[in-house]
Amino acid sequence: MADDEDPNDDDNGQNPNQQQQHSIDIWIESQNLLKNSEILQHEHVYLNGYSTLVFVGSQFGGKSSIINRFIDPTTKSLSLDKYDETIGLEYRYLCRRIDSLFDDRQRSKQQQQQQMNETISLENNEKICNIWELGYELLFIDLLKFAINLETIQNITLIIVIDLTQPNKMSILLEQIIKWIRKYLQSLLATNDDQFEQQLRQLALKRSIYYRNDQDQDNQDDRPKNPLLIPVTIIGSKYDEYQNMDPEIKKQITRYLRLVSYELGGQLLYHSCRSETLTKRINQAFESLAFDRLTFDLNERSKPSISTNIAKPVLLPFGYDTLAKIGVESKSSESVMDQAKKQFEQIFPQKILEQSYQSTIDDDIDPRFDPNFAEPEIDKILEYKYMLLDK
Helix, strand or coil: CCCCCCCCCCCCCCCHHHHHHHHHHHHHHHHHHHHHHHHHHHHCHHHHCEEEEEEEECCCCCHHHHHHHHHCCCCCHHHHHHCCCCCCEEEEEEEEEEEEEECHHHCCHHHHHHCCCCCEEEEEEEEEEEEEEECCCCCCHHHHHHCCCCCCHHHEEEEEEEECCCHHHHHHHHHHHHHHHHHHHHHHHCCCCHHHHHHHHHHHHHHHCCCCCHHHHCCCCCCCCCCCCCCEEEEEECHHHHCCCCHHHHHHHHHHHHHHHHHHCCEEEECCCCCHHHHHHHHHHHHHHHHCCCCCCHHHCCCCCCECCCCCCCEECCCCCCHHHHCCCCCCHHHHHHHHHHHHHHHCCCCCHHHHHCCCCCCCCCHHHCHHHCCHHHHHHHHHHHHHHHC
8 A cells, every 4th residue: 555645636646626626717718718609600790601692673773794793803894785684583602711800809898808818810711692683673572581581681781773764663663672671571580589689770770870970970860760670782773874864863863762771771872884983883892791790880980982973973881871961851751751752753653563573374364475484495495386286
């Protein structure tokens, strides 16, 4: 028997108290890592590696051209007319490698005190931007449920492409898109807890006043009453044709689109696929939406590019506009929108969209002659087969 052995020592010659202290340190460290992981997941959801851009809007408004020039900026404008029309909901994606670095300045004061010298570094972080495009305006709008869900809602952006040369479809199209999105988001969030919806609402409010000056920031009366819970970018397309329209028409169109963007807490950009300058501008906006961290904290703002002149392409970033800047004097944005819509539709009577979405289910309609489902190659084969049957 070894009488000189210390009974407090284990087989490894370590004191149990030291082992216990060491195990406690590991536990605390694991808890700290878990907290950091949760912070990154909830406050910087883009680190999950995915973002989503959902394109909707005018038929033949240039959505496919805009997307393709974002995915491949080297695409020449001369080849834009070669794109096939989008049918239903189409999917594409864009991948980026991002070197991300987050330091203690992006955490709460309490976390800074606990981990003063800690730095979280993610190098060569690969992020994928999912891109969905809805064709035929509202005909297949229910398909958006595949793109917008609880897994994507925290890092999704709705992009509404509006043909500036068709004001007679502008108001009704925007109204119905926004109505569907609001209703769907409400039903989607009804299955989740109220805290999650409140977080989205707080972020929407921050976004709706993001680029205002200090004086406008404090004006509680001139804020959107019900901004959309997800970021919205309105793109006025075909600016190359729109710029030659009557100045009074352009003034009314721009005023209305600014009010819609204001109400949604979104941003507004005019664009032409035939302009390299405007394409670069809009691609920069997409890059930010797809691959940047969008917390909309005021201390992270950079000096924005702004253009409100109707003689030039309009560019209004998130939260810049106010009713006063648009030229509207009112305390209620909701009543302003109602009045603006009535005034706009008096000048530009709206077409009934359902007429262009006439269903082929009707027995009186032959699918071969329905322009909503035109497929030239298939139609030629069908025509040939019907000709043989007639013989």
